[in-house]
Amino acid sequence: MEWEVWHVWLGVCMALVMLEVFVPGFVLACLGVGALAGSCAARLGWGLTAQLVTVGVASLLAFVFLRPVARRVAQSDATKTGVDALVGRPCKVTQAFDDTSRLGRCKVDGDDWRAELSDRSAIPQVNDVVWVEHVESNTLVVSTKPINP
Template sequence: MIEWIVANSWVTWLVVFLILAIIEMMTLDLFFIMMSSGALVALFAALLGLPFWLQVVIFCVVALLMVLFVRPVALRHLRSGPRDLATNVDRLIGESAMTLESVTDHSGVVKIGGDTWTARSADGSAIPAGQRVSVARIEGATAVVTPQRTDGPLPAQ
């Protein structure tokens, strides 16, 4: 069995590459794709006819370099995107809203865009109905809001 793996090492590296790529598709943490890059380079080394021990060294070195140097840059790039790419509730943070009912540190209702949310005050102050607020964060299904400085209440939305 070992002799066949060494003699057909390109098949071994192709299988390792595919298995690692499939695991990456399931985990999406950019670790196994870096490992599969090492297997792909080792596959090319096998096709060039390099000895098996050198293929293993190439796999280890390339995978290690990818994990240490490329993965952190890729993760940083994926996590830092423009505000337009924010999704779900992350998009609501910083948005302007209007209080429909008085908002206290325990209860209240605000309208963010076209949606009605339960709300509470971030600093514990009471905010009367009809006032403009800013969404500081979202905790579960509750918008935590802070008052905005305006000259008066907003018109009804």
Template sequence: MEWLQGQIWAVWLGAGITLGVLEMFSLDLILLMLAAGAFVGMTAALLGLPFAAQVLLAAGASAAMLFLVRPSVVKRLHGGPELRIGATKLVGMQGTVTDTVSALEPGRIKVDGEEWTARPFDETLIIEPGETVDVMRIDGATAYVHPLPRIES
């Protein structure tokens, strides 16, 4: 028993490594946070602190990791860019007018390598061919567009 007291740091190290390996199978980051607590317990043992202090420090570090670190890590891992598919991916893109676009008669634009029927987002505008436009909305097979401002030189 006396030998174990002198080698308790190795028990903490073994627990930390075991929890780390088991985390690879669960992938929920809980066991990894507990492993971090075990490594804190190991450090406390190497510093010569009593076993009760080692357990309290390991439990405190594990709890802190679970409640403070894990939520932000999980959010980063499970979050990502918004996936936009179909026509909605064109909203916010820029295109070029190929046929005059007006409220009375829809024109054509080329955006993302595709030709689209287009109407002006502001119905009072007439947009001439060659102008660059922003796609503001897609409604069915029609893109509602607004011209980009030009800087006159």
């Protein structure tokens, strides 16, 4: 088999895409897209200058359009676990809140928690629904108004 210039560009493309595993940020993959475009330009018989311009333009377009999409997909919000997953959740009051200390007990997903009321509005009674604002140590800080996490 006789080697042609487009084979070299294709090899560069594959090498860059494989090296992307070791470099964060989708940088080398964008350059690999440019090398793939350079391979296409070489296969069409374009000169070296046209190939280099094609590589540059395709890499730039990949940085502008593909990189943000790839980063958004790769860095999507992780599923919250543990006590972080409780924020914004409704819970049922199992022990009435004290007027002075603002402490009571709430049940979330079958687990009974010590709870502290954050707002100074009406004090919820047993079986009322409150929402978790955040967690401090082993205490849920709750509100009588729904929370958006």
